[in-house]
Amino acid sequence: TTEEPSTPTSGGPLPARTTASSPANTSKGGKDSSEISPPTSPDILKPFLWDKNYDRQSMSFKQPPHFTDSSSRPPWVGGQIQTFSPGPRCLIYSRMLMAFVIAGAPGEGTTTTLPADPAAPPATSRSPALSSTAASPPLTSNSTTQDNASLPLTSNSTTQDKASPPLTSNSTTQDNASLPLTSNSTIQDKPPCENKYGGVSVKYSFNDNKTFTATLDVKREECEPPGCEKEHRGLSACQTKNISMSHPSCEPPFEYVLEVPPDPNQFQLVDCVEDEEANTSLCLHWQNKDFPDNGQFKCNENKIEYKFKCDGGSPSYNKDTFKVRNLKPRTNYTCSSQVLYDQQLLISQNKTIETDFGEPEAPQNFTCSAKNATEGKCTWTPPQSYFDRISLCYWITPGGRNCIPQDKTQDGIDLHNLRPFTNYTVVLQARVTGKVTRSRNATYTFWTDPAKPSKVNGLSASRKTENTIAVSCKRPDQLNGPEGKYYLEVRTGNTLVKKDSGPECRFLVEDLQYLTEYNFLVYYDNTKFAGLPESVTASTSYNAKALIIFLVFLIIVTSIALLIKQLMNVEPIHADVLLETYKRKMADEGRLFLAEFQSIPRVFSKFSIKDARKSFNQNKNRYVDILPYDYNRVELSDINGDAGSNYINASYIDGFKEPRKYIAAQGPRDETVDDFWRMIWEQKATVIVMVTRCEEGNKNKCAEYWPSMDEGSRVYGDVIVEINEHKRCPDYIIQKLTVGNRKEKASGRAVTHIQFTSWPDHGVPEDPHLLLKLRRRVNAFSNFFSGPIVVHCSAGVGRTGTYIGIDAMLEGLEAENKVDVYGYVVKLRRQRCLMVQVEAQYILIHQALVEYNQFGETEVSLSELHPYLSNMKKRDPPSEPSPLEAEFQRLPSYRSWRTQHIGNQEENKSKNRNSKIIPYDFNRVALKHELETSKESEQDSDESSDDDSDLEEISRYINASFVMSYWKPEVMIAAQGPLKETIGDFWQMVFQRKVRVIVMLTELKSGDKEACAQYWEEGKQAYGDVEVHMKDTNKSSAYTVRAFELRHSKRKDPRTVYQYQFNNWNGEELPAEPKELVLMIQNLKQKLPKKNSAEGNKYHRNVPLLIHCRDGSQQTGIFCALFNLLESADTEEVIDVFQAVKSLRKARPGMVPTFEQYQFLYDVIASTYPAQNGQVKKSKHPEDKVEIDNEVDKAKPDANCTSPPEALETSEGDKEAGGAKPTEGAEGPEHAANGPASPVLTQSA
Known part of the structure; x- marks a missing residue:
């Protein structure tokens, strides 16, 4: 319950102090007696004496004591008064009480009795007083006084020895105790003024000018100046003032002291609770604002009393500070408080206090786990109690803190960019902010998953002996997993020579080959993942003894080689065993193929090469060491006796059974483009097969020797070339040309130019089917009456010899059901040096033959599709599978043909x-x-690799x-x-x-x-x-x-x-x-x-x-x-x-x-x-061709030479740089990497 005592206005009157009132005594007797009563026994006076043991502090009040102002009236009228009577005056008062017999008319006896008011509480005074509010006034009468007991009377008094009847008007007065009175005794002394004014009360009023007015309240009789002043103005707080109250009817004057209370505004009720306890406690304090300079309180501090009472709590007294604990957070509590002075209400106030926020609940069900090596996930249930924010902090143990504020309703978060194989401590904190911030935490620790370690540091290799190399390195910066081992791989080229491992990165590699360069790859394996390798190169030195033996051996071998024939006896391969033979020769890293290929001479020296080396022809050769033999070079017609005008770097090549079916030529240079078109016109060639791009790997491979669609036509010497059609396909570009001669009247000749664009810069096409498809397109355009098929790449030997070899051997396979690839390549090199330049091209010819022999021709034109499909679905006989079913059954499954390590981790x-x-x-x-963050990569770093090594770049799996x-x-x-x-x-x-x-x-x-x-x-x-x-x-x-x-x-x-x-x-x-x-x-x-x-x-x-x-x-x-x-x-x-x-x-x-x-x-x-x-009937959307190129994987564009006219506006790489180029050195051998490659097509728009 809430107590709400009244609050007085500071400027109004203070509550008055109250006492019980005694009823006034009345009598009809009128005259004062002139007689004096005889002396009385002290025992008789005892009931009227003051009680010396009377304690004013034991006096009680019906209501809290107040300073009151009673109406001005004489004490005998009754009322509530204060009686301040010093001890010595009690005797005077006693003597006054003895004279209560008042003479009256003869024969009449009047007795006055002062009955006590049993309902009146005792009054508080500075001196002992009677229980009545004032002494009875002296009664003068001739009445006869009787007591319950007969008293002896003197003269002029009639005494009856019997009980007297009750008093009436003019009747005998009786008291509880009979007093012996002597006749003719009269009271002449004046009563003390204390009797008049001893019951006075004072009312204090606080004024606007911060002074008090004291108003006296006299109860028994009127009090008028100058004997007494009822109002005393201009009193200061805590002031004391002595006043004297007198009256003609009494003596001596009554001395009274005014004690002014303190200023009510001097007290202020304040909240004193400390912020840390404000959620479960409250504190109230009466603050005294106006202490004087000396720091002393003028009023009597002992008279100040404080009362407090709050909801649901016990009251408190006598202390200026009140504190309650064990309260509920976020709850309103109403408190009332009073300040009393001398047991009288001075000021009261009510105050409602809301306790501060309490601690929130901790988040529940808080767990964290690793999603992978660099990501984690945390989930929780938000607290049910109030909270204003929640935050998640995580850190490495030990390490720095990273905090992320969360939405109040959020119940989970993904953590990113974590360190692999690291112990993280995660703290989820619910907070509430009031006077102070209070929080509750939930904590969880977890490890991220392992990942690939970083590269080793400081890798070095040093030669210890002629064929021993020491390899050492330092620990990786990040192990990203448990302790593991260092692994060493020793390679020469792509060949793995040795492997070793150990807990320390110190390896001694012995028994290496002399005079050999080795690549040492070292990586760290943390038992879960292998890191990326770091490599260093070192070479062994020569062995003096072995060198002498080798030189002697070399002299002997060279001498023998000059005496014997180098060629091997390789039997033709039958179609039935073509696949098995291919697999057998490919075994053991293709060493049988390598032996065959290396046995073929690069150049047959018995054939002279004189014309190509003449000074006026040297600038017409792209490579100084790839020159045509004199006996079968293509000779042009002479021009006005110009020396060398009949020379071009081109050779006639025989087909399977057809002589001079092909012309193998180098890619035209800017200086020889006119000669090239003169050769096309004079040789009546109708098909040109170009097996290169104009520019590959920033190197010029061939001049762009045809007009663009924008140009329409171009003149090359006397030859006019006009372009009629340009068609781009995924792996080749077909251009229809018309070639004419200004000096001849003959009509123009149709020439088809086919450029194969899917040959990679290094190596060979991964799929031999592409070359079979090219062959089909070429054969579709050639006819019996055409001249030789002109084939060229850059040097006119490597790719050119490969294509010619595939075309000729397929003719042989179709005609004789067997092939002699080795014999035909030997034949090619007798007609042009270095034909089929590298081993990989030699193997590619075999792969194309296997592909054709195993799967056959499966391409069909739309014009023939319907009858073709109808025949393919027929079963003849019905018990056998249809040709379409047989075709499906020939499809290879390619099950597990490549590794699937990553997806199976x-x-x-x-x-x-x-x-x-x-x-x-x-x-x-x-x-x-x-x-x-800077720019998007043009080259995809995750491009597919030829090897299936596990040591690949760290990347996420999908x-x-x-x-x-x-x-x-x-x-x-x-x-x-x-x-x-x-x-x-x-x-x-x-x-x-x-x-x-x-x-x-x-x-x-x-x-x-x-x-x-x-x-x-x-x-x-x-x-x-x-x-x-x-x-x-x-x-x-x-x-x-x-x-x-x-x-x-x-x-x-x-x-x-x-x-x-x-x-x-x-x-x-x-x-x-x-x-x-x-x-x-x-x-x-x-x-x-x-x-x-x-x-x-x-x-x-x-x-x-x-x-x-x-x-x-x-x-x-x-x-x-x-x-x-x-x-x-x-x-x-x-x-x-x-x-x-x-x-x-x-x-x-x-x-x-x-x-x-x-x-x-x-x-x-x-x-x-x-x-x-x-x-x-063609599709309704034949123009909706999707030509796709991967921006992410796009390398620097290579010029495709054969570009559509619009490509000239959008692709700078398609333009051939003008001006002659110096004759280059010998064309380096094309790399023999026989693995998957990604051809790059030039974007044509």
Whole structure:
């Protein structure tokens, strides 16, 4: 309960002090007696004497004592008065009380009795007083006084010895005790003024001028000046004033002391609780504001009393400070307090206090765990009690602190950029801020996962002996895992020589070969991951003794070599054993192939080379050591006796059975372009096969010797060349030319120029099928009446000899069912030096023959598709598989043909939906941990590698593979449907690979199983640094199109990505409406950005396409194959289902696994291009060609020479630098890396 005492106004009267009043005595007796009573016994007076033991402090009040002002009236009238009577005056008062017998009329006796008021409480006074408020006035009467007991009377008094009757008017007065009175005794002394004024009370009023007015209240009789002043003004707080009160009827005067109370405004009730305790305690304090300079309180401090009372608490007295503990936080408490002076209320106040915020609850269920080596995840349940903020701090133990404020409703957070294999302490703190900040914590510790260690430091190799090298290094900066070992690999070239390991990086490598340069690779393995290797090169020295022996041996071997024949006896290979023979010769790193190739002389010295070395012809040779033999060089007609005018660096080459079927030539230089066209005219050549680009690796390989489409025609000496048509295909460019001679009247001659653009700068094409396809195109343009087929690269020997060798050997295989590659290469080198320049080209000829022999011709033109497909489906006899089924059965599965280490690592297994569909290491899509902030990389650092080494760059894993598109390898991405935990990685892949279109071929669920996590939401979602905002959705019966806007925190411009979701396609079945799938493909092409060129409505080639289903193979394989086939049909009017599926199977497991899916591809193309009246009806969107090139993987553009005219405006790399170039040195051997390579196509717009 709350006590609310009244609060007086400081300027008003203070509450008055009250006492009980005694009733006035009345009598009809009128005269004073002149007689004096005889002396009385002291025992008789005892009842009327003051009690010396009377204690004023024991007096009680019906209500708290107040300073009051009673009305001015004489004491005998009654009222509440103060009686201040010093001890000595008691005797005077006693004598006065003895004279109560008043004479009256003869025969009348009047007795006056002063009854006590039993209801009146005793009054507090400075001196002992009677219980009545004043002494009775003297009564004068002739009445006869009787007592209960008979008293002896003197003369003039009639005494009856019997009980007297009650007093009436003019009757005998009785008292409780009979007093013996003598007759004729009269009281003549004046009573003391204390009797009049002893019951006075004082009322104090506080004025606006901060002074007090004291008003006296006399109870018994009127008090008038000058005997007494009722009001005393201008009194100061705590002032004392002596006053004297007198009256003619009494003596001596009554002395009274005024004690003025303190100023009420001097007291202020303040909150004194300390901030740290304000949540569970309250404190009130009466503060005295106006202490004088000496620091002493003028008023009597002992008379000040304080009272406090608060809700639900016990009251408190006599202390100026009040404190309550164990309260509830955030609760209102109402308190009342009073200040009393001399037991009288001086001031009271009420105060409502709200306790401060209490400590919040600690977050519940707080746990943290590592997601991977650099990321963690923490979850919690927010406190139920009030809190105004929450923050999460984590630090390395020991290490610096990193704090992240959290939203109040947040229940989890992903931690990024953590250190691998590091112990982190995470503290989640709920806070509330009031007068002080109070908090409760939840703490958790966890370890991040291990990762690859960094490279070793300070690697060095020093030679200790002639063939012993010491290798040492320092510890990596980051182990990122447990303690492990150092590993050493010793290599010469690509050959691994030795391996060693140990807990310390100190190795002594002995017994190395003399005079050999070794590459020492050292890396650290922390038992979980192997770090990137650091390498250093060192060479052994020669052995003096061995050197002498070697020189002697060399002299002997050289002498013998001059005497014997070098060529080996290599038997032709029959078609039935071609594959087995190839595998046998490839075994043991292809040493049999190497032995065969090295046995063939580079140059047959018996054939003279004189014309090419003449001084006037030397500047016509691109390489000084690749020159034509004199006996079979192509001779031009002489021009006006000009010396050397009949020379060109070109040689006649025999075919399989046809002499001079080919002309092998060097790539024209600027100085020899006129001679080259003169040779084309004079030799009646109609087909030119160019197996190089004009510029490769910043080196000029060939002049651009044809006119552009903008030029239309160009004159080269007497030869006029006009361009009629330019057609770009993925691996080659076809140009239709008309060649004429100004000096001859004959009409122009049609010449077809085919430039093969997919030969890598180093090595050979990975897929020999590309050269078989080139051969088909060349043979389609040549005829029996044409002149020789002109083939050239840069030097006219390496790639040129390879193509000629493949073409000739295929003729032999078709004619004789066997091939003699070794014999034909020997024949080539007898006709032109260094033909088939390196071992890898020699092996490539065998690979092309195996490919042709094993799989045959599977390409079909659209014009022949319908009858071809009809025959392929027929079974003859019915018990045998159809030709189409047999073709499908010839498809290689490529199961486990490459390593799959990354996807099968323990930490990545949970990221795979299907344990059988794991991307190969060589073409998996690797995610970078962070993007460069300065600019976007033009060259992808994660480009697929030729080796399958585990020592690759640290990158995050996602189940996705690059697959071959029609236009360029490693542009289309085949991926599994994201899991919930890989949605962030999925969007990172979309952003990092610059994907513009996502094709989704599955529903979110297949039956009761999840087929794909929903990786999009309404509004904005953040995945690391990438923010995804779904902007629009359009639905049709067949598919749904969604538009997303992607933003990166370190990039300014947003990207738009479209998602095409094909509806209602179960992965185990084929699409019910194939036309809808084709329509969606044609529609999504419209979302790919178009080229900024005059090439029209063609799409840019640098736009990656991402396709996913449940596992990234079932529906994805069908879509990718169909997409490529539609592009091929629109571009070249041919399709090759077999090769399209084969390339997909090499890229990812499980692609197009069933015959039904294989046949479906044929059927969709046939229905898309129906035959009408023997003609194929082209697609409605033949112009919607998607020429894809990967911006992320794009290297520096190489000039393709054969560029469309519009390319001249947009591609500087396509222009041939003007001016003659000096004759270069011998062309270095082309590298024999027989592994996957990524041809780079020059962007034509």
